[in-house]
Amino acid sequence: METKYLELDDELFEDVNKEEKLKNECLQPSLTYWQDTWRRLKKDKMALAGLVIIIIVTLLAIFGPLISPYEYDEQNFDLSNQAPVLSHPFGTDQFGRDIFVRVMYGARISLSIGLVASIINLTIGVIYGGIAGLKGGAVDNIMMRIVDILYSIPTMIYVILLMVIIGSGLKSIYITLGISYWVGMARIVRSEVLRIKQEEFILAAKVLGTSQRRILLRHILPNAMGPIIVTLTLSIPSAIFTEAFLSFIGLGVSAPKASWGVLVNDSISSLSLFPYQLFFPAAAICITILGFNFLGDGLRDALDPKLRK
Amino acid sequence: MDNILEVTNLHTSFYTMAGEVKAVNGLDFSVRKGSTLGIVGESGSGKSVTMLSIVKLLGTNGKIKEGSILFNGEDVVDKKEDYMQTLRGNKIGMIFQDPMTSLNPVLTVGYQICESLIKHKNMSRRQAEKKAVELLSEVGIPDPKNRLNNYPHEFSGGMRQRVMIAIAVSCNPQLLIADEPTTALDVTIQAQILDLMKRLQSELDTSIIIITHDLGVVADIADEIMVMYGGNMVEKGSTRDIFYNPKHPYTKGLLRSVPNPDKLIKEKLIPIDGQPPDLLNLPKGCPFSPRCPNTMKICLMKNPDLMEFENGQKARCWLLNKEARAKGKVI
Amino acid sequence: MGDLVRVENLKKYFPIRKGILGKKINYVKAVDNVSFSIKSGETLGLVGESGCGKTTTGRTVIKLYEPTEGKIYYEDKDITNLTNREMMSIRRKMQMIFQDPYASLNPRMTVSDIIRESMVVHKMYNENERREKIKELLDIVGLNSEQANRYPHEFSGGQRQRVGIARALAVEPKFIICDEPISALDVSIQAQIINTLEDLQKKYNLTYLFIAHDLSMVKHISNKIAVMYLGNMVEVAESNELYMNPQHPYTKALLSAIPIPDPDKSKKKKRIMLEGEVPSPIKPPRGCKFHPRCKYKKKICTEEQPVLKDLGNNHKIACHLF
Numbered sequence: 001m002e003t004k005y006l007e008l009d010d011e012l013f014e015d016v017n018k019e020e021k022l023k024n025e026c027l028q029p030s031l032t033y034w035q036d037t038w039r040r041l042k043k044d045k046m047a048l049a050g051l052v053i054i055i056i057v058t059l060l061a062i063f064g065p066l067i068s069p070y071e072y073d074e075q076n077f078d079l080s081n082q083a084p085v086l087s088h089p090f091g092t093d094q095f096g097r098d099i100f101v102r103v104m105y106g107a108r109i110s111l112s113i114g115l116v117a118s119i120i121n122l123t124i125g126v127i128y129g130g131i132a133g134l135k136g137g138a139v140d141n142i143m144m145r146i147v148d149i150l151y152s153i154p155t156m157i158y159v160i161l162l163m164v165i166i167g168s169g170l171k172s173i174y175i176t177l178g179i180s181y182w183v184g185m186a187r188i189v190r191s192e193v194l195r196i197k198q199e200e201f202i203l204a205a206k207v208l209g210t211s212q213r214r215i216l217l218r219h220i221l222p223n224a225m226g227p228i229i230v231t232l233t234l235s236i237p238s239a240i241f242t243e244a245f246l247s248f249i250g251l252g253v254s255a256p257k258a259s260w261g262v263l264v265n266d267s268i269s270s271l272s273l274f275p276y277q278l279f280f281p282a283a284a285i286c287i288t289i290l291g292f293n294f295l296g297d298g299l300r301d302a303l304d305p306k307l308r309k
Numbered sequence: 310m311d312n313i314l315e316v317t318n319l320h321t322s323f324y325t326m327a328g329e330v331k332a333v334n335g336l337d338f339s340v341r342k343g344s345t346l347g348i349v350g351e352s353g354s355g356k357s358v359t360m361l362s363i364v365k366l367l368g369t370n371g372k373i374k375e376g377s378i379l380f381n382g383e384d385v386v387d388k389k390e391d392y393m394q395t396l397r398g399n400k401i402g403m404i405f406q407d408p409m410t411s412l413n414p415v416l417t418v419g420y421q422i423c424e425s426l427i428k429h430k431n432m433s434r435r436q437a438e439k440k441a442v443e444l445l446s447e448v449g450i451p452d453p454k455n456r457l458n459n460y461p462h463e464f465s466g467g468m469r470q471r472v473m474i475a476i477a478v479s480c481n482p483q484l485l486i487a488d489e490p491t492t493a494l495d496v497t498i499q500a501q502i503l504d505l506m507k508r509l510q511s512e513l514d515t516s517i518i519i520i521t522h523d524l525g526v527v528a529d530i531a532d533e534i535m536v537m538y539g540g541n542m543v544e545k546g547s548t549r550d551i552f553y554n555p556k557h558p559y560t561k562g563l564l565r566s567v568p569n570p571d572k573l574i575k576e577k578l579i580p581i582d583g584q585p586p587d588l589l590n591l592p593k594g595c596p597f598s599p600r601c602p603n604t605m606k607i608c609l610m611k612n613p614d615l616m617e618f619e620n621g622q623k624a625r626c627w628l629l630n631k632e633a634r635a636k637g638k639v640i
Numbered sequence: 641m642g643d644l645v646r647v648e649n650l651k652k653y654f655p656i657r658k659g660i661l662g663k664k665i666n667y668v669k670a671v672d673n674v675s676f677s678i679k680s681g682e683t684l685g686l687v688g689e690s691g692c693g694k695t696t697t698g699r700t701v702i703k704l705y706e707p708t709e710g711k712i713y714y715e716d717k718d719i720t721n722l723t724n725r726e727m728m729s730i731r732r733k734m735q736m737i738f739q740d741p742y743a744s745l746n747p748r749m750t751v752s753d754i755i756r757e758s759m760v761v762h763k764m765y766n767e768n769e770r771r772e773k774i775k776e777l778l779d780i781v782g783l784n785s786e787q788a789n790r791y792p793h794e795f796s797g798g799q800r801q802r803v804g805i806a807r808a809l810a811v812e813p814k815f816i817i818c819d820e821p822i823s824a825l826d827v828s829i830q831a832q833i834i835n836t837l838e839d840l841q842k843k844y845n846l847t848y849l850f851i852a853h854d855l856s857m858v859k860h861i862s863n864k865i866a867v868m869y870l871g872n873m874v875e876v877a878e879s880n881e882l883y884m885n886p887q888h889p890y891t892k893a894l895l896s897a898i899p900i901p902d903p904d905k906s907k908k909k910k911r912i913m914l915e916g917e918v919p920s921p922i923k924p925p926r927g928c929k930f931h932p933r934c935k936y937k938k939k940i941c942t943e944e945q946p947v948l949k950d951l952g953n954n955h956k957i958a959c960h961l962f
Contacts, residue, residue, distance in 0.1 A: 012607035013631045200744035209731040222748040351826035495689035497914045500897040525899025528906045548903045566831035568860035580831030584796040
């Protein structure tokens with residue numbers, strides 16, 4: 001140890017130039033926000049399972065009815081109430097309709113409901129909440145009181161009123177969603193906007209004279225994307241569930257259309273004899289809703305800035 | 310036994326999504342009984358992690374990988390949480406940067422002071438309350454009797470830090486660790502708090518470790534200074550030696566980069582080039598090499614060992630070896 | 641006159657509202673009757689402790705807040721009551737650098753987007769010219785232009801602060817408000833940023849309003865220093881004059897409290913300990929706002945608020961002792 005340094009070559013004690021010096025300073029690979037989020041999400045097994053479920057359900061909903069040899073409303077009284085066999089993996093119902101194709105068709109309706117709910121959330125909810133948060137003061141106060149009122153009226157009342165006016169069917173479910181489903185999103189977006197509005201980079205944008213519209217679209221909303229996406233993913237299952245429930249009690253989609261709620265409703269009368277008629281659509285509802293919830297929870301963890309670094 | 314604390318070859322790492330963060334790499338230092346050690350360093354130098362390692366508050370993803378920490382001659386590295394709880398707040402007092410987050414907002418200040426007295430000193434509530442009033446008046450809080458029933462948010466920043474100090478010294482600790490105790494405070498309040506710490510030290514004869522980035526603060530309060538960079542000590546010595554005879558280029562750079570307000574003619578500041586190191590990707594060799602004005606080939610290859618001087622000053626730099634070699638001295 | 645920016649009797653009161661109707665029950669007098677002027681190419685340092693209103697002063701001058709009272713002149717033009725649209729041309733001339741380099745850059749935008757944004761908002765240059773300009777700006781503030789497509793979180797504090805400076809420079813301003821630009825940075829980096837700011841000032845003849853609580857840095861960079869206490873300006877002087885010959889009891893205490901990075905001088909230094917803390921700006925004391933903490937208070941101090949008096953030598957002070 002004592003003589004160690006004397007043995008070192010003199011050459012080692014020569015100065016190095018700047019380039020060589022800086023080479024020693026390594027930079028981390030660049031990762032954007034979304035790459036980073038994806039990296040986290042990939043590590044979350046449950047969220048990935050959820051994502052896979054959603055993809056499978058979506059694929060089945062789009063292509064399943066096209067490939068299947070049966071039509072969703074094709075009746076065959078010779079084969080009524082058949083137990084699951086190879087040709088009818090989920091069995092048939094009292095009219096001999098293939099339940100597998102009907103469940104896949106139901107997935108179309110459920111996913112379309114999910115899609116409509118997210119579009120409504122993204123447009124009305126985000127814009128409404130964004131404006132309320134950005135304007136603040138009296139405007140905010142009035143807009144949020146309107147939201148409170150909408151929130152306090154039970155969904156059933158809209159539905160029944162709408163049924164009276166335009167009759168039951170998918171259209172009235174869409175309208176119901178349109179009236180009430182963006183309320184939660186509006187609240188989330190508003191509170192996010194209020195939070196981000198205080199950040200210094202918004203002040204910097206104001207110092208530049210950036211217009212309010214540009215501040216909202218370029219600076220605030222991209223930073224609120226995390227909570228928006230999570231709320232979106234978690235609101236889809238509740239929309240799907242609402243549709244299933246409404247159809248189940250006979251206020252939504254009606255036969256021969258095959259929503260999951262209708263399928264469950266149809267099976268109730270013969271539940272003790274043919275339980276599989278209930279099991280498959282019910283399982284479809286469960287799995288899909290679980291899938292979205294898993295993904296939503298995973299996204300929340302992956303997007304949460306507090307867990308970053 | 311002269312040293313209240315002896316740290317040898319301490320390695321502490323944090324395990325994050327992005328990989329292992331080597332926050333402290335092979336640190337050796339000691340604190341003499343009754344003295345004040347100032348730890349100076351910038352963000353990522355490992356100064357706060359050193360302190361958290363001593364009291365073993367590293368959270369779930371931090372771990373002491375190697376080394377020993379002797380407190381009063383006893384190694385605390387392998388001690389269980391139960392044992393640490395008998396040390397923390399009792400024999401080791403702690404003061405943090407932000408007094409708002411280190412006080413519990415839903416409990417009264419009096420309750421929080423009494424808590425540790427009852428726990429560690431087996432006092433009755435009445436005794437503890439009496440002592441708490443004494444402590445609060447000791448740290449300069451007016452009307453201490455009534456203030457006991459107030460909540461932390463009813464105090465100003467400086468007053469909260471005084472309360473923190475009262476809690477930290479309540480059990481007459483042998484060691485007081487203060488992590489940036491005045492960073493969140495205004496200068497006039499900072500002067501008050503430093504004054505208070507100095508007074509308490511002479512009254513209670515505790516040892517103090519004060520962690521700060523402010524050279525002015527350590528010049529005022531510390532007996533010895535340890536300068537940290539990139540997870541290790543680069544220089545240690547008496548306060549006067551560090552300020553008037555710094556050996557390490559980083560210490561020299563730090564001292565040059567602060568303005569001297571006594572000069573009437575404006576001189577340009579001499580900053581240290583480059584950026585603080587990224588603990589995820591520490592440079593090879595000496596961590597300061599990318600920013601050093603005198604980098605040599607060997608600096609990029611190997612981190613130098615500590616070199617001790619006759620006056621007890623220690624520094625970790627190849628330049629010192631080069632000088633010694635030039636004189637033909639064996640180190 | 642040569643004054644680029646002049647502020648006269650500026651006041652900014654924030655109402656405290658209560659109840660659903662938002663009735664104003666009281667005011668926070670954040671800035672109360674502040675006047676100053678800055679010559680073109682010079683730096684005015686604004687110092688004071690937290691809550692003294694220095695940041696609010698800066699933000700009101702650049703009209704992030706509407707002033708409650710008083711006048712703001714830019715190049716002798718009254719900009720106090722300009723509409724947002726009329727302000728646009730002024731905004732190009734006045735920019736701001738912020739305290740927290742972590743919060744002041746939009747985390748979802750790359751560095752080049754952040755700098756481009758300034759030029760897009762002011763419709764400057766075409767897209768190709770902008771790209772060139774971004775490179776040039778990064779070079780000026782000492783950043784590697786290869787890193788232009790990285791996000792703020794990939795940079796260290798000092799580098800981010802440089803991005804903030806590049807963003808401000810993009811619109812070619814003449815006047816920059818630096819709101820505590822170095823207090824969040826490491827000591828070894830502070831000097832880098834100060835030097836960059838000084839170099840830019842020389843190169844582009846910039847005028848700074850430098851807001852900070854670190855008196856030694858303010859003294860280093862400023863030509864003139866103004867000291868604020870609880871919304872009032874208590875003393876203004878050339879920086880050497882203020883440092884060597886402070887007159888106001890508060891300035892004296894503030895200067896004596898600066899920790900000096902020099903153990904021998906630090907031991908010799910006589911500290912003037914102020915008692916108590918800054919009172920709440922909601923209920924400021926009557927008369928001179930400093931009187932509850934002042935050793936030399938007289939009867940008049942509790943009754944009447946002192947005004948700024950010129951002691952000669954451009955040294956102004958608001959204190960009844962003079």
